[in-house]
Amino acid sequence: MSTPTNTENGxxxxxxxxxxxxxxxxxxxMVPFAGYDMPVQYPEGVLKEHLWTREHAGLFDxxxxxxxxxxxxxxxxxxxxxxxxxxxxxxxxxxxYSVLLNRKGGIVDDLMAGRPDDDGLFVVVNGACKDNDFKxxxxxxxxxVTIERLEDRALLALQGPEAAAVFQAHAPEAxxxxxxxxxxxxxxxxxxxxxxxxxxxxxxxxxxxxxxxAVEVWNTLLSDPRVKPIGLGARDSLRLEAGxxxxxxxxxxxxxxxxxxxAFAINKNRREQRDFPGASRIVEELAQxxxxxxxxxxxxxxxxxxxxxxxxxxxxxxIGVVTSGGFSPSLKQGIALGFVPPAHAPVGSKLKVIVRGKxxxxxxxxxxxxxxxYVRKV
Amino acid sequence: MRFTKDHEWVEVDGDVATVGITxxxxxxxxxxxxxxxxxxxxxxxxxxxxxxVESVKAASDVYAPISGEVVEANGALADAPETVNAAPxxxxxxxKIKVANPAELDALMDxxxxxxxxxxx
Numbered sequence: 001m002s003t004p005t006n007t008e009n010g011x012x013x014x015x016x017x018x019x020x021x022x023x024x025x026x027x028x029x030m031v032p033f034a035g036y037d038m039p040v041q042y043p044e045g046v047l048k049e050h051l052w053t054r055e056h057a058g059l060f061d062x063x064x065x066x067x068x069x070x071x072x073x074x075x076x077x078x079x080x081x082x083x084x085x086x087x088x089x090x091x092x093x094x095x096x097y098s099v100l101l102n103r104k105g106g107i108v109d110d111l112m113a114g115r116p117d118d119d120g121l122f123v124v125v126n127g128a129c130k131d132n133d134f135k136x137x138x139x140x141x142x143x144x145v146t147i148e149r150l151e152d153r154a155l156l157a158l159q160g161p162e163a164a165a166v167f168q169a170h171a172p173e174a175x176x177x178x179x180x181x182x183x184x185x186x187x188x189x190x191x192x193x194x195x196x197x198x199x200x201x202x203x204x205x206x207x208x209x210x211x212x213x214a215v216e217v218w219n220t221l222l223s224d225p226r227v228k229p230i231g232l233g234a235r236d237s238l239r240l241e242a243g244x245x246x247x248x249x250x251x252x253x254x255x256x257x258x259x260x261x262x263a264f265a266i267n268k269n270r271r272e273q274r275d276f277p278g279a280s281r282i283v284e285e286l287a288q289x290x291x292x293x294x295x296x297x298x299x300x301x302x303x304x305x306x307x308x309x310x311x312x313x314x315x316x317x318x319i320g321v322v323t324s325g326g327f328s329p330s331l332k333q334g335i336a337l338g339f340v341p342p343a344h345a346p347v348g349s350k351l352k353v354i355v356r357g358k359x360x361x362x363x364x365x366x367x368x369x370x371x372x373x374y375v376r377k378v
Numbered sequence: 379m380r381f382t383k384d385h386e387w388v389e390v391d392g393d394v395a396t397v398g399i400t401x402x403x404x405x406x407x408x409x410x411x412x413x414x415x416x417x418x419x420x421x422x423x424x425x426x427x428x429x430x431v432e433s434v435k436a437a438s439d440v441y442a443p444i445s446g447e448v449v450e451a452n453g454a455l456a457d458a459p460e461t462v463n464a465a466p467x468x469x470x471x472x473x474k475i476k477v478a479n480p481a482e483l484d485a486l487m488d489x490x491x492x493x494x495x496x497x498x499x
Contacts, residue, residue: 001385001403001431002439046434047409233408233435303412304432327411327434356414356430 017063018154018214026229034127036064039231046233050329053200053238057160058230059221066130067153067208071120072145079113079121082140084257084276086267090115095182095195098265099257100133105278106253107260109133114182116193126247154214159204161373162226167205174205179374188217199235201242201372240335241328243296243367249307250294250323250337258285261294292339296367299334302360305353311338312352312359319344322353328369335369380483381492387467388443388486395475397443399431402496404466408433410459415451416473422446424482429472431462444482446475
């Protein structure tokens with residue numbers, strides 16, 4: 001049997017998160033990811049971890065992600081020079097999803113940026129991209145913002161229908177937060193930065209904590225019988241079911257936010273001002289339609305279609321490619337994200353995915369595959 | 379039962395060999411969610427990829443431990459791929475192959491040799 005290999009790190013020494021020894025002690029299978037030695041699964045396995053998160057609460061170590069503060073005289077307006085979102089009007093206590101753009105309107109990374117307090121912007125970016133992201137921001141916004149990377153903080157995500165009750169037992173004030181709120185919270189004897197958000201489609205919190213307290217907070221949360229540790233394998237299948245793109249797979253420096261089906265992140269005032277990188281391309285794509293667009297596909301027969309599988313029309317002409325895909329533990333069938341021309345993108349379009357040379361029926365569906373359960377009011 | 383370094387097993391009964399993946403392989407894969415078995419009548423050379431086994435995370439090829447013609451495939455795996463996890467070295471078999479060259483079997487490991495090999499991984 002061939003061994004699925006992971007060669008992304010190219011043999012460089014791996015970094016570790018503050019929870020590394022806790023993962024090993026829990027029996028995790030570790031793999032290289034974003035330059036870190038990370039848990040891909042714990043002994044129960046991806047399928048059970050996935051379903052546990054959908055039914056109870058899953059705890060994820062996402063400390064490989066890049067956390068930073070951007071400070072300056074006017075950090076919100078400065079930040080708008082590298083992203084297409086409306087940050088000038090971002091209210092205190094709120095965060096926004098956005099994309100860091102290159103000058104051609106391609107996506108350098110996707111990110112969360114918020115205002116937990118009056119101390120500039122709190123930004124969380126993808127682990128594999130963080131060094132480049134902060135260099136791009138530093139280059140583009142030199143003299144306007146200073147970047148403090150929060151290397152001494154870990155990041156946990158607690159996700160699932162029971163996550164709120166679990167976390168609120170330790171941090172009662174988190175009960176008044178709604179989806180995309182971000183706040184400083186004192187809990188576990190620590191100063192946390194907490195957002196009500198995540199990458200699974202479930203309700204839950206992302207919790208930034210001092211690295212020195214990470215193991216204690218991790219273990220305290222895990223001592224609740226509703227909580228189990230969840231590895232990167234289930235994190236990927238959960239985000240795929242939630243229809244959320246994965247940078248480096250569904251998004252890259254060639255993909256614009258319009259192509260990536262992220263037009264919601266380009267606010268109206270910014271479209272009118274056309275004052276973000278690649279605005280001419282992006283505004284034209286908004287008006288005329290892009291050449292390709294990200295869609296959600298259900299695979300109706302056969303094997304799951306994975307990244308790299310070609311997409312054809314019903315007549316067999318190749319029209320696109322799967323950028324991430326796999327087996328949905330919740331739906332018990334193959335699901336995928338991929339790019340096709342807009343003519344083939346409407347919900348209900350019949351397509352084929354080519355898996356190991358075999359065309360299999362697939363259909364464009366409305367994302368998410370599994371309904372989001374964000375808490376929008378309390 | 380005999381074993382390959384790629385974690386397939388073979389059990390010969392007369393001139394027909396049943397093949398599958400080992401307990402170790404099934405555990406490494408995790409939850410099997412899809413199995414593609416070969417067409418009956420297909421002729422295999424030892425080392426050919428003849429089946430595919432998929433977990434939530436990834437697809438892996440299964441290699442033919444010996445040469446021969448596929449005489450039966452385990453159709454039950456289409457509806458119950460989890461059988462590969464539950465009983466990899468029994469009900470989770472993949473295919474039966476008519477042995478073309480019995481000498482190839484001698485090149486495979488016995489259980490003791492395979493278990494010794496596992497300890498080196």
